[in-house]
Amino acid sequence: AEVLNHGKNIVLIGFMGVGKTTIGQLVAEKLDWEFIDTDQEIERRHHMSIPAIFEQKGEAYFRKVERELIVDVCTKERQKVLSLGGGAYLQEEVRNACLSHGIVVFLDLSWENWKKRLPSIVHDRPLLKNKTLEEIKQLFEQRKQAYSQYHYRVVTDGLDPETVATRMMELIR
Ligand code: S3P
Numbered sequence: 001a002e003v004l005n006h007g008k009n010i011v012l013i014g015f016m017g018v019g020k021t022t023i024g025q026l027v028a029e030k031l032d033w034e035f036i037d038t039d040q041e042i043e044r045r046h047h048m049s050i051p052a053i054f055e056q057k058g059e060a061y062f063r064k065v066e067r068e069l070i071v072d073v074c075t076k077e078r079q080k081v082l083s084l085g086g087g088a089y090l091q092e093e094v095r096n097a098c099l100s101h102g103i104v105v106f107l108d109l110s111w112e113n114w115k116k117r118l119p120s121i122v123h124d125r126p127l128l129k130n131k132t133l134e135e136i137k138q139l140f141e142q143r144k145q146a147y148s149q150y151h152y153r154v155v156t157d158g159l160d161p162e163t164v165a166t167r168m169m170e171l172i173r
Contacts, residue, residue: 001032002169009073009080010172011098013150014107015114015143016086016128017121019161023107024083026165037083038069050085054126063091070094074101087127090146099149103172106150107164111140113157 010027012020021037028035039050042065046053053062066088073082074097082102088094098104118136122128128136152171156164 002030002173004031004079004173006103007078009077009082009102010168011074011102011104012081012083012107013089013098013104013147014086015109015140015147016125017117018086018107018109018114019156019164020083020086020107022161023156023164023168024081026161027168028081030165030169031079031081033079033081035081035083036073038066038088039085041069042066049124051124051126059126063087067091067094071097074098086143090143095149099151103152104150105168105171106147106153108147108153108155110157111137114140 010024010031010033012024012027014020021040024037025035042053042062043049046065048056050062066085070082070084070088071093073080084094084098089098115133118128118133127139131139152168154164154167154171159167
């Protein structure tokens, strides 16, 4: 494994379906650090899928659980690679914890390329269901503002996950 002396948690942010989980996993393998995907961790703890949590417990409940998990990991742990759900970073407390205790990497993808992924991700993303493409585009643009505070940005258009992970490794050392 490569050695990262600072030991600060690496936090991946970005819109739904840009590859935060896949790339986070690859970076964690390269560092030989533990990988935590906030959605997967919440699903594991609740024995419920994200769509089921949204449906049965509501979005506000999900946001609270998500916030507490991220603040907890950021403030108490080191040497973790953390992939956030796409909406987590809209919470100020989450942004503050990630920016002050970790290295935040924004995975950026153009709307044109993102659009092509929509059919494969819509089924387990409650916030994309029953929305028109125009409404989704608006959400995509709004979210871009929220993701503007980061340490590094990687434009992922046309890059495979391995290339993105390698690029990230160069940035975070
Ligand atoms: C959400 C993104 C999802 C998941 C939930 C809400 C959002 O995570 O947390 O469906 O608000 O953008 P991904 O970014 O992994 O799709």
